Amino acid sequence: MIHNRENTLIIETPEGIEFSIRLAGPIIRSLAWAIDLACISAITKILSSLMKVFSIISVEFAMAGLVLLYFLVSIGYGIIMEYNFRGQTIGKRMFNLRVMDIQGLNLQLHQVIIRNIMRPLDKLPSVFYMVGGLTCFFSRYSQRLGDIAANTIVVWNTGVNEPDLDQLLPDKYNSFRDYPHLVGRLRQRVSPKEAGIALQALLRREQFDLIARIELYSEIASWFKNIVEFPQEAIEGISDEQYIRNIVDLLYRSENKKA
Amino acid sequence: MIIDIVKFIEDEQPYWSELEGVLMALGRDNTRKMDLHEIRRFHYLYQRASADLGKIMTFSSQTGIKNYLESLVAKAYCEIHETRIHSKTFSPRRWFFKTFPRAFRYHIKAFYLSIAITLAGCIFGGLAITLDPDSKAIIVSFEHLTGSPSERVNKEENKSIDVSGSGMLRFSSQLMTNNINVAILAMALGMTFGVGTIIVLFYNGVILGAVAIDYIMAGESVFLMGWILPHGSIEIPAILLGGQAGFMLADAIIGHGSNETMRKRLANVSRDVVTIISGAALLLIWAGIIESFFSQYHEPIIPYSVKISFGIIELILLSWLLFRSGVDKKEKPGFKEG
Numbered sequence: 001m002i003h004n005r006e007n008t009l010i011i012e013t014p015e016g017i018e019f020s021i022r023l024a025g026p027i028i029r030s031l032a033w034a035i036d037l038a039c040i041s042a043i044t045k046i047l048s049s050l051m052k053v054f055s056i057i058s059v060e061f062a063m064a065g066l067v068l069l070y071f072l073v074s075i076g077y078g079i080i081m082e083y084n085f086r087g088q089t090i091g092k093r094m095f096n097l098r099v100m101d102i103q104g105l106n107l108q109l110h111q112v113i114i115r116n117i118m119r120p121l122d123k124l125p126s127v128f129y130m131v132g133g134l135t136c137f138f139s140r141y142s143q144r145l146g147d148i149a150a151n152t153i154v155v156w157n158t159g160v161n162e163p164d165l166d167q168l169l170p171d172k173y174n175s176f177r178d179y180p181h182l183v184g185r186l187r188q189r190v191s192p193k194e195a196g197i198a199l200q201a202l203l204r205r206e207q208f209d210l211i212a213r214i215e216l217y218s219e220i221a222s223w224f225k226n227i228v229e230f231p232q233e234a235i236e237g238i239s240d241e242q243y244i245r246n247i248v249d250l251l252y253r254s255e256n257k258k259a
Numbered sequence: 260m261i262i263d264i265v266k267f268i269e270d271e272q273p274y275w276s277e278l279e280g281v282l283m284a285l286g287r288d289n290t291r292k293m294d295l296h297e298i299r300r301f302h303y304l305y306q307r308a309s310a311d312l313g314k315i316m317t318f319s320s321q322t323g324i325k326n327y328l329e330s331l332v333a334k335a336y337c338e339i340h341e342t343r344i345h346s347k348t349f350s351p352r353r354w355f356f357k358t359f360p361r362a363f364r365y366h367i368k369a370f371y372l373s374i375a376i377t378l379a380g381c382i383f384g385g386l387a388i389t390l391d392p393d394s395k396a397i398i399v400s401f402e403h404l405t406g407s408p409s410e411r412v413n414k415e416e417n418k419s420i421d422v423s424g425s426g427m428l429r430f431s432s433q434l435m436t437n438n439i440n441v442a443i444l445a446m447a448l449g450m451t452f453g454v455g456t457i458i459v460l461f462y463n464g465v466i467l468g469a470v471a472i473d474y475i476m477a478g479e480s481v482f483l484m485g486w487i488l489p490h491g492s493i494e495i496p497a498i499l500l501g502g503q504a505g506f507m508l509a510d511a512i513i514g515h516g517s518n519e520t521m522r523k524r525l526a527n528v529s530r531d532v533v534t535i536i537s538g539a540a541l542l543l544i545w546a547g548i549i550e551s552f553f554s555q556y557h558e559p560i561i562p563y564s565v566k567i568s569f570g571i572i573e574l575i576l577l578s579w580l581l582f583r584s585g586v587d588k589k590e591k592p593g594f595k596e597g
Contacts, residue, residue, distance in 0.1 A: 013336055017309040018316075019329040064428040071436040086286065102522065105337045110533040117536065120440065121447035121455075145450045149508060151526050 011104045022156040024097045026136040035091030078116040098157040111150040118146030175234045176246045186228040195251045217241045278304040305335040357585030359538040362531040373502035380464020385472035398469045408477035415557045431551035438543040442501030453509030460502045485563035488570025490550035500539035504532045
């Protein structure tokens with residue numbers, strides 16, 4: 001396993017394939033814990049209301065029950081949620097986080113228990129999570145003490161949505177395709193990194209300010225124009241953005257698809 | 260060189276979807292068992308997705324598909340490569356009479372260390388009270404223990420009988436939660452290389468030693484035993500078990516004489532740490548009940564001989580549970596490395 005500056009854990013499988021897992025830092029984790037704390041408070045509040053019903057029968061029983069229930073909820077909430085919902089509590093689910101084994105394997109019950117019963121130590125001093133927060137901040141894999149003891153990590157729970165290339169590159173006429181020899185030269189000369197930059201520029205179109213986008217697309221278009229020069233009639237009247245779309249279309253789509 | 264991404268997706272998509280379907284089915288039902296054919300197919304799909312991930316990483320900077328495949332491979336990886344024992348049926352009886360005592364015996368040296376530190380604290384507390392009786396107010400912070408032992412005994416033996424047990428249930432639940440928290444803290448502080456665990460155990464020992472010597476010097480030994488033994492014969496060993504779990508963690512952190520990584524050492528003990536601290540919590544629930552409903556009643560309500568005998572019987576049963584229950588013929592006594 002390798003740890004790099006991007007705060008990711010890279011796991012190499014026995015098949016020789018590497019995949020990366022993005023680790024969650026102390027700030028986002030503390031936000032998730034704030035939500036969980038609110039949930040614990042809400043559950044305790046509901047249970048104390050229920051115990052008031054028992055106080056009609058016996059105040060003594062209701063008080064004792066309340067002490068035990070608060071204790072069980074405060075310790076059991078994290079254990080039950082993380083074990084039954086694949087490493088997620090309500091707070092972690094809201095922030096798209098997940099607890100997992102440090103080797104990328106499934107969580108075991110004893111791991112879930114140990115990381116949750118270590119909280120009293122991580123919470124010190126009092127309930128401010130100073131110990132846990134600092135340990136998480138300085139830890140190589142952003143682990144608090146409970147995570148270190150249990151060999152667990154908290155990661156971003158990435159989605160599995162496929163990118164929709166057809167939506168990005170609608171079936172429009174691409175004037176560059178009329179010059180197959182230039183298309184071939186383009187595919188030969190452009191590196192994967194350059195192609196990726198062009199594609200990402202289109203994918204992130206809406207994230208840029210208008211001026212910044214125009215400047216960026218102009219720079220990228222110029223770059224590709226220097227790699228392969230298409231005839232004037234092919235590029236006449238098309239914007240820099242359309243130029244990049246045409247380039248990406250040529251690089252990422254096969255001839256058959258367009259035929 | 261750029262691969263034809265659309266053709267690549269079109270060719271591989273059915274396999275990815277199939278793998279995703281298998282993973283979703285496994286996610287819905289943890290206990291689901293696949294037959295040999297399904298396992299082979301699952302493995303094939305995993306390998307194919309892994310190979311696709313390898314291709315996409317080499318030939319393209321298409322981050323969307325890379326993330327998608329990474330997510331698929333990561334999920335399949337944890338299902339396929341998980342080889343740790345996962346018991347699907349949990350038997351509380353088997354756990355309490357076999358798993359728990361075995362875990363205790365495997366790490367017996369850590370328990371002996373707990374006893375030694377607590378005893379050191381007891382000696383320190385006893386000596387402090389003997390040499391400087393005024394130190395009692397500082398060492399023993401509990402209000403009902405700071406006064407004269409004889410006065411307290413007199414007061415306890417002459418108090419009115421409350422057969423309703425008013426307040427006892429709440430007292431019992433508070434005792435349980437407080438003691439379990441102390442045991443958990445003793446365990447968790449093992450992460451401070453055991454320093455925190457030593458402090459907790461030593462401090463408990465100091466209080467215990469100071470109170471014991473205070474009552475013995477006042478000639479109230481019988482009351483002391485009748486008061487402490489019924490719950491203390493379970494409560495004190497349970498706190499020591501918390502300390503044992505703490506020292507197991509400390510040993511894994513320090514790793515003296517071990518060639519394994521800290522992660523591996525922690526993985527080796529974490530299951531037993533949880534077993535021992537859970538056993539300690541169960542014992543403390545029992546101790547809380549006894550302390551509230553039995554220990555607080557003294558002569559003439561309950562004769563001291565009965566209370567002392569009860570405490571001794573509990574201690575014998577606990578010793579049998581920890582040292583003899585579930586003994587395997589192949590089991591070797593002493594500390595188990597790894």
